[in-house]
Amino acid sequence: MFTAAAESFLKQAREIQEEELRRFASRVATVLQGPEPGPEAADCLQRLHLSVAASKYPRRLDGKFVDLLQAVLCSPKSPEQIQLLCAAILREMSPCNDLTLSCDEIRDTKLLSLVSSVLLAQGNKKAEVSAVGQRIVKVLERRLPEGQSARYLLPVLSNVIRLSPESLTEEQTNVISKKLADWLRYASTQQGVPQPSGGFFSTPRSRQPGPVTEVDGAIATDFFTVLSVGQYYTEDQWLNVQAFSMLRNWLLCYGAKGLKPPNSDDKMGMDRSVMSVVSTTSTAGRLLPPKDRLREKAFEYCQRLIEQSNRRPLKKDDGDLQKACLIEAVTIMDIICKQDSSYVYRSVSFLKILHSRISGDATYARALLPIAQFFLNHGKTAAVDSDAIYKHLFTDIPAQLFHNPSLAFEFVQFCKDNTQLFTETSSIFRQSFPNLFKFLAWNSPPLISEFVDLLPFLLDASTAIEIFHLLLDLPCLTAALDVQLRSTALPTSERACDPAVKPTTCLEAFRHPQYKSMFQYLLRTKSAPEEAPQRLIPLRQLLGSLSSSPRVVQCAETVPVLLELFFRVVAEFADARLINQLVVLLLQRSDQLYEIPAFKDDVYRVLSSQLVMLCKLRPALVVELSTEILEFSGTVGNIQNKEAIFSHLVWAVGEYLSVSYDKRCTVEQISRFFETLEAMLFEITQLRPLASTPSYAPRAISVLMATLTKLAARSQDLIPRVSMFLSKMRTFVQNPAVTSVYSEEDLEEILIRATELMNLLKMPSVAQFVFTPPVDVGSTRFQREVNETLPFALRIVTRLLEPAPSFMPG
Amino acid sequence: MALGVLPSPACPPAPRGSPYRWMQVASQCQLLQSSSGRPSAPQLPQLPDEPVLLQDAPGGLFQLPPGDPFPERVTVAWLSVVALAFALVCDPQENLSLAEITLRRLAPRLLASLRLLGPGADVLLRPETIDVLLDRFLPHGQMLFLNELFLQAVDREMGIKASR
Numbered sequence: 006m007f008t009a010a011a012e013s014f015l016k017q018a019r020e021i022q023e024e025e026l027r028r029f030a031s032r033v034a035t036v037l038q039g040p041e042p043g044p045e046a047a048d049c050l051q052r053l054h055l056s057v058a059a060s061k062y063p064r065r066l067d068g069k070f071v072d073l074l075q076a077v078l079c080s081p082k083s084p085e086q087i088q089l090l091c092a093a094i095l096r097e098m099s100p101c102n103d104l105t106l107s108c109d110e111i112r113d114t115k116l117l118s119l120v121s122s123v124l125l126a127q128g129n130k131k132a133e134v135s136a137v138g139q140r141i142v143k144v145l146e147r148r149l150p151e152g153q154s155a156r157y158l159l160p161v162l163s164n165v166i167r168l169s170p171e172s173l174t175e176e177q178t179n180v181i182s183k184k185l186a187d188w189l190r191y192a193s194t195q196q197g198v199p200q201p202s203g204g205f206f207s208t209p210r211s212r213q214p215g216p217v218t219e220v221d222g223a224i225a226t227d228f229f230t231v232l233s234v235g236q237y238y239t240e241d242q243w244l245n246v247q248a249f250s251m252l253r254n255w256l257l258c259y260g261a262k263g264l265k266p267p268n269s270d271d272k273m274g275m276d277r278s279v280m281s282v283v284s285t286t287s288t289a290g291r292l293l294p295p296k297d298r299l300r301e302k303a304f305e306y307c308q309r310l311i312e313q314s315n316r317r318p319l320k321k322d323d324g325d326l327q328k329a330c331l332i333e334a335v336t337i338m339d340i341i342c343k344q345d346s347s348y349v350y351r352s353v354s355f356l357k358i359l360h361s362r363i364s365g366d367a368t369y370a371r372a373l374l375p376i377a378q379f380f381l382n383h384g385k386t387a388a389v390d391s392d393a394i395y396k397h398l399f400t401d402i403p404a405q406l407f408h409n410p411s412l413a414f415e416f417v418q419f420c421k422d423n424t425q426l427f428t429e430t431s432s433i434f435r436q437s438f439p440n441l442f443k444f445l446a447w448n449s450p451p452l453i454s455e456f457v458d459l460l461p462f463l464l465d466a467s468t469a470i471e472i473f474h475l476l477l478d479l480p481c482l483t484a485a486l487d488v489q490l491r492s493t494a495l496p497t498s499e500r501a502c503d504p505a506v507k508p509t510t511c512l513e514a515f516r517h518p519q520y521k522s523m524f525q526y527l528l529r530t531k532s533a534p535e536e537a538p539q540r541l542i543p544l545r546q547l548l549g550s551l552s553s554s555p556r557v558v559q560c561a562e563t564v565p566v567l568l569e570l571f572f573r574v575v576a577e578f579a580d581a582r583l584i585n586q587l588v589v590l591l592l593q594r595s596d597q598l599y600e601i602p603a604f605k606d607d608v609y610r611v612l613s614s615q616l617v618m619l620c621k622l623r624p625a626l627v628v629e630l631s632t633e634i635l636e637f638s639g640t641v642g643n644i645q646n647k648e649a650i651f652s653h654l655v656w657a658v659g660e661y662l663s664v665s666y667d668k669r670c671t672v673e674q675i676s677r678f679f680e681t682l683e684a685m686l687f688e689i690t691q692l693r694p695l696a697s698t699p700s701y702a703p704r705a706i707s708v709l710m711a712t713l714t715k716l717a718a719r720s721q722d723l724i725p726r727v728s729m730f731l732s733k734m735r736t737f738v739q740n741p742a743v744t745s746v747y748s749e750e751d752l753e754e755i756l757i758r759a760t761e762l763m764n765l766l767k768m769p770s771v772a773q774f775v776f777t778p779p780v781d782v783g784s785t786r787f788q789r790e791v792n793e794t795l796p797f798a799l800r801i802v803t804r805l806l807e808p809a810p811s812f813m814p815g
Numbered sequence: 816m817a818l819g820v821l822p823s824p825a826c827p828p829a830p831r832g833s834p835y836r837w838m839q840v841a842s843q844c845q846l847l848q849s850s851s852g853r854p855s856a857p858q859l860p861q862l863p864d865e866p867v868l869l870q871d872a873p874g875g876l877f878q879l880p881p882g883d884p885f886p887e888r889v890t891v892a893w894l895s896v897v898a899l900a901f902a903l904v905c906d907p908q909e910n911l912s913l914a915e916i917t918l919r920r921l922a923p924r925l926l927a928s929l930r931l932l933g934p935g936a937d938v939l940l941r942p943e944t945i946d947v948l949l950d951r952f953l954p955h956g957q958m959l960f961l962n963e964l965f966l967q968a969v970d971r972e973m974g975i976k977a978s979r
Contacts, residue, residue, distance in 0.1 A: 011936035089943035160954035329912040451877035
């Protein structure tokens with residue numbers, strides 16, 4: 006956190022009282038009104054600023070004081086530091102009703118920018134944004150006085166149009182468009198001169214500055230751009246940089262609202278664009294309306310930037326700027342083509358060449374996204390086949406560059422911006438979903454919320470099963486990607502692998518024939534629904550050595566969230582077949598999970614509640630999948646290892662194994678389930694005289710008792726068996742071997758439950774009604790109420806039958 | 816971790832004193848650090864004026880949904896330098912490569928001008944220093960496409976000595 010000094014300053018500033026602040030403000034006023042505000046004034050203003058800024062609630066300063074601050078801000082005699090501080094304080098207090106600041110009379114452009122920053126922070130209640138916009142345009146329209154620079158004004162303008170595009174009239178936007186076009190296209194190509202430092206010994210240098218160069222040192226070959234380089238810069242070169250920096254924003258705001266000739270004929274469009282190519286430098290360009298002219302110049306600027314990005318820069322960091330410029334240029338071209346489709350033909354061939362130039366270079370990968378977006382937007386207009394571009398983007402890039410977090414983020418944003426691509430089942434986009442998950446597996450924290458948005462678009466009947474497996478194996482994927490990265494980094498000499506020797510590390514296994522195809526399946530780039538994930542069992546075990554790696558653990562934490570979302574979405578479209586498939590797989594996969602204890606617990610928790618959801622959705626599955634369910638619920642190990650799933654499954658059996666939900670539910674079915682579950686309950690409540698008593702989850706015991714009771718209510722021959730069993734529970738809970746391993750509260754609960762159920766069985770017709778209502782009733786409020794009040798009902802019944810007070814819970 | 820948040824043009828001011836966005840960057844940074852196996856408490860340089868290497872400084876991008884705490888959806892570019900993190904809040908449509916470049920330029924200059932790694936409280940008491948820097952590199956929230964020599968020209972104007 007902060008240093009101690011900073012902490013204490015902050016605390017003091019926050020705790021300052023209104024009265025004390027007022028006194029301080031008047032002291033500051035005195036100092037400011039003195040002859041020459043100096044360091045003491047600055048110091049006071051700094052403290053005042055902190056007091057105003059640090060508090061959570063707006064601080065109010067006296068109206069007169071606000072006037073003083075405004076006056077000092079606008080006074081030409083105030084030193085710059087004081088002006089900045091006054092502006093900072095006024096901004097901190099915004100919105101401020103006492104503000105009477107206006108930019109109308111200000112001539113100095115630097116001051117105008119500063120004052121604008123205060124006005125634009127007021128929240129536009131008094132149309133400040135428009136006032137600022139008007140003033141800026143007015144100043145820019147005319148020639149600026151000597152010594153004044155327009156540099157300070159363009160950013161203000163950019164902010165104005167972002168906050169309120171309506172601030173400028175069409176005439177004004179035309180004026181600015183014209184200037185922007187000139188600044189973009191006609192900045193000087195000679196370097197600037199250093200400002201003379203003055204002083205007695207300096208001689209004015211009359212040496213001519215040289216031409217600007219490209220980033221690789223070559224003399225500039227064409228007009229000035231942000232990728233042009235010089236020692237000193239001229240005013241118009243500054244304006245060139247700023248004009249380009251705000252160009253995207255400007256075009257988005259005003260580019261589309263031009264008076265375009267109603268000319269949508271393709272051939273005409275082609276002719277116009279051919280004409281434009283020929284007449285780049287001719288005066289014909291000047292006859293275009295300002296918006297069209299700006300578009301033309303902007304387009305040329307972007308083309309030039311794209312060419313300039315091909316040069317190898319002398320300074321390494323210029324390489325980063327080249328890439329950012331490339332992305333911006335392609336994006337602006339895309340916008341221009343949307344606003345005037347005659348540019349599409351010129352752009353398409355140009356961008357295709359660009360794509361082939363950069364597609365093999367990993368450092369340019371982020372630029373592939375706006376290129377792909379361009380072809381998605383305009384490929385049809387140009388009747389161009391861009392499939393190769395999409396294929397490369399979705400097949401190669403995620404596989405090679407999943408570990409680049411910025412690319413990963415932007416790639417997923419691209420997918421979110423174009424979700425319509427994923428609706429077509431056979432499309433390359435949809436088929437590549439295993440590749441997309443690599444981004445999430447490696448960069449889980451920033452991307453989990455993005456994938457929560459994206460997952461519903463990837464899910465449908467044909468992908469659901471594969472995605473289910475993929476989600477459960479996501480942390481495995483992280484581990485495999487780690488192995489892949491490390492393996493690629495090895496020198497070729499160390500990559501040799503002896504097939505006869507069993508691999509001992511993951512790295513060795515990566516190239517070993519026994520594991521190679523498993524890795525390949527896990528790291529596949531395309532959907533492969535026919536493959537069986539069971540083949541990954543040995544690989545999952547091998548990758549267990551990486552299960553505690555932080556990245557794997559982070560990924561594992563995202564899985565429960567995605568699983569819940571998965572089921573929520575699937576529930577909306579799944580048919581009977583898919584639901585049954587999912588239940589079977591759910592039970593199967595519970596044995597085949599990556600060994601991270603916290604991960605497994607979370608997954609079991611989600612799977613068990615989703616299992617219940619699926620049974621509610623389709624109760625008949627309890628009958629249809631009786632084999633699988635009997636097998637799962639008849640395995641004692643499942644009560645220990647997967648108690649959540651076991652308990653919820655058994656509960657579902659109790660709820661839905663009934664002829665009211667499925668006519669095929671026979672007496673034999675019920676008996677079969679009864680016997681299996683009875684045997685389980687017997688197993689876990691057995692009292693072994695000599696051996697130690699294992700403890701099982703009390704919930705499992707309760708749910709087994711309840712389910713057996715429910716089944717007996719439906720097949721009343723079973724009632725005596727259950728009743729006898731339940732009556733033995735008293736002995737169970739009182740046995741010393743049991744009381745030593747279970748808590749007192751749990752045992753009391755078990756006993757109470759057993760007694761309630763027993764009592765209910767003494768009134769079989771009531772039991773039958775409570776536990777097996779007719780189906781149409783089941784979907785009404787009545788049934789829901791019954792389920793919610795069941796424990797209450799049980800207690801009423803118990804009270805009726807056994808009024809002994811010592812037995813009643815609270 | 817001390818945090819500085821720089822709003823971009825599109826981003827309206829966040830509600831006063833919202834600590835939530837600070838925590839977002841801190842947690843993203845810690846998660847990234849731990850996942851890459853780096854030590855979570857990097858050593859502070861011995862002298863406050865020692866040049867801080869930015870090449871390996873971790874950083875990243877993430878989104879905040881609308882209403883939380885900004886009215887519109889925003890993308891945050893963040894950079895962590897020693898024990899400090901810087902965050903630049905952008906409109907989702909802005910050039911994120913440029914945002915990352917801008918952060919990498921602002922961070923060392925802020926560190927140096929405000930002596931952020933030293934024992935003082937300049938960051939609290941010198942808002943005008945911050946404003947001067949922001950005015951050059953992020954004027955009114957506008958990101959600028961500045962190449963290296965342009966950058967030097969900007970530094971020269973501000974009287975910052977070139978560190979290379």
